[in-house]
Amino acid sequence: EVLVEAINEIRRRQEQASADQAQKAIVDQHKEIFDDAMTPVGGNPQGDVTIVEFFDYHCGYCKQVQPSMESLIKEDGKIRVVFKELPILAPESRIAAAGALAAQRQGKYTLMHNALMSARGTLTKARVPQFEADFPGGVPPYDFRKHSRAYTPDAKPAVFEMKYSK
8 A cells, every 4th residue: 555655655755746847848848839930820919818739630639629619719709829830740731820820920810720730631732732722812823842841851831840948
């Protein structure tokens, strides 16, 4: 019984240390998380509540929550959403993120984000630009190689990477 209590206490301390470390990383990177000028913002940019959404366009869970997020934003006009591209699940995730960020430079981020989140299947280099054809008013075609520099190893304006050490 003493061993079980000791093991449980060690686990509790490890979990607390991990939570403290994560909280510190959020505090240390507050500006990058909430106020990065290069990061797309949806909803009400001056909203009184901010939701930071970390997502991957190939994440099934992210896609499941998307309709609820859209409803919440429409129902409450005071919500600001900060979109943090986190392309980690597949090589094509980076392609989708780059397409969304290219659409941002054309003022169409939310349209592209919603289209990519609603899409089924793999979002390939050939498929991502096709979503723009459905945008109201159309969007001028873009050179994917030129605009895909939105995500490169040394230039990650809206792609979030947690920076903390263990």
